[in-house]
Amino acid sequence: xxxxxxxxxxxxxxxxxxxxxxxxxxxxxxxxxxxxxxxxxxxxxxxxxxxxxxxxxxxxxxxxxxxxxxxxxxxxxxxxxxxxxxxxxxxxxxxxxxxxxxxxxxxxxxxxxxxxxxxxxxxxxxxxxxxxxxxxxxxxxxxxxxxxxxxxxxxxxxxxxxxxxxxxxxxxxxxxxxxx
Amino acid sequence: xxxxxxxxxxxxxxxxxxxxxxxxxxxxxxxxxxxxxxxxxxxxxxxxxxxxxxxxxxxxxxxxxxxxxxxxxxxxxxxxxxxxxxxxxxxxxxxxxxxxxxxxxxxxxxxxxxxxxxxxxxxxxxxxxxxxxxxxxxxxxxxxxxxxxxxxxxxxxxxxxxxxxxxxxxxxxxxxxxxx
Numbered sequence: 264x265x266x267x268x269x270x271x272x273x274x275x276x277x278x279x280x281x282x283x284x285x286x287x288x289x290x291x292x293x294x295x296x297x298x299x300x301x302x303x304x305x306x307x308x309x310x311x312x313x314x315x316x317x318x319x320x321x322x323x324x325x326x327x328x329x330x331x332x333x334x335x336x337x338x339x340x341x342x343x344x345x346x347x348x349x350x351x352x353x354x355x356x357x358x359x360x361x362x363x364x365x366x367x368x369x370x371x372x373x374x375x376x377x378x379x380x381x382x383x384x385x386x387x388x389x390x391x392x393x394x395x396x397x398x399x400x401x402x403x404x405x406x407x408x409x410x411x412x413x414x415x416x417x418x419x420x421x422x423x424x425x426x427x428x429x430x431x432x433x434x435x436x437x438x439x440x441x442x443x
Numbered sequence: 444x445x446x447x448x449x450x451x452x453x454x455x456x457x458x459x460x461x462x463x464x465x466x467x468x469x470x471x472x473x474x475x476x477x478x479x480x481x482x483x484x485x486x487x488x489x490x491x492x493x494x495x496x497x498x499x500x501x502x503x504x505x506x507x508x509x510x511x512x513x514x515x516x517x518x519x520x521x522x523x524x525x526x527x528x529x530x531x532x533x534x535x536x537x538x539x540x541x542x543x544x545x546x547x548x549x550x551x552x553x554x555x556x557x558x559x560x561x562x563x564x565x566x567x568x569x570x571x572x573x574x575x576x577x578x579x580x581x582x583x584x585x586x587x588x589x590x591x592x593x594x595x596x597x598x599x600x601x602x603x604x605x606x607x608x609x610x611x612x613x614x615x616x617x618x619x620x621x622x623x
Contacts, residue, residue, distance in 0.1 A: 398610065400617075407617075410614050425607075427606050433577075434587050437578040437582050437587075440582050
């Protein structure tokens with residue numbers, strides 16, 4: 264029933280120095296260089312996130328936008344939806360999303376870029392710790408009757424399932440709203 | 444630290460026939476008559492819901508809009524925010540929200556009215572079974588550092604805390620989106 268919930272996790276390494284993300288093009292791939300370790304890595308079921316073939320969830324983490332640099336073939340990147348809160352920069356050829364950026368300086372997550380750590384050959388990015396927007400996978404074709412088993416599987420893999428973000432991040436957002 | 448999470452629950456009664464909701468005015472109260480039992484009752488922390496004095500959460504349930512009738516002093520009602528998805532009909536004098544209605548026929552919850560069961564003198568409405576929009580109470584003044592204790596207290600009272608709606612209802616919404 265469930266072929267693939269999420270790509271195999273990578274282990275977190277404390278002194279990890281960062282690495283590269285690469286799109287799926289065999290020639291002239293877009294390459295993004297990331298300095299330092301990622302944070303808040305999680306499985307994401309939202310309908311806007313790019314996902315590996317056959318996966319119900321992507322892996323999404325954040326890093327400071329100042330620690331992200333497109334080093335190769337930047338001209339192949341295009342913004343998927345200019346009106347979205349998170350502008351997703353995707354490869355025009357293979358469709359892979361290379362990073363997401365927030366332009367709104369008032370947004371609680373402004374300053375952070377969103378990256379899919381499974382696009383890296385390095386193995387030591389921060390591991391996913393929860394699953395977000397789980398119910399949204401129904402929007403992209405998962406049968407509602409499969410959801411109980413999927414939430415159980417996520418839980419058994421140590422990924423507490425949430426239909427929004429995790430309580431920690433939801434509290435961050437609410438705190439930001441309260442202070443503005 | 445936490446004075447009052449939610450009003451004391453009422454027990455569910457299987458053959459409950461419904462009852463009345465009354466605003467807080469001592470004279471000429473608005474009275475709303477409800478036929479039959481409520482459903483999906485929950486504690487709600489959202490910033491738009493009316494809450495009893497000193498309570499962090501309201502109790503909100505749904506009933507078919509065809510089973511709701513304003514029987515007394517309807518002229519005292521006003522819509523709090525005409526642009527909101529749920530139009531909340533409140534007493535102009537005491538401020539209590541008597542019911543919420545959705546006009547958008549495409550909305551997954553169209554046809555259901557939202558009511559605060561603690562406005563009733565009847566004691567047998569369906570009891571709350573979860574807590575929704577928990578992180579939102581930070582927006583209205585709760586300290587972020589109190590949230591762990593509040594989530595623990597909700598859990599110990601049998602109200603699983605969610606920062607959106609419950610998985611059951613989130614799946615209903617996603618299923619609706621998928622089919623439109």
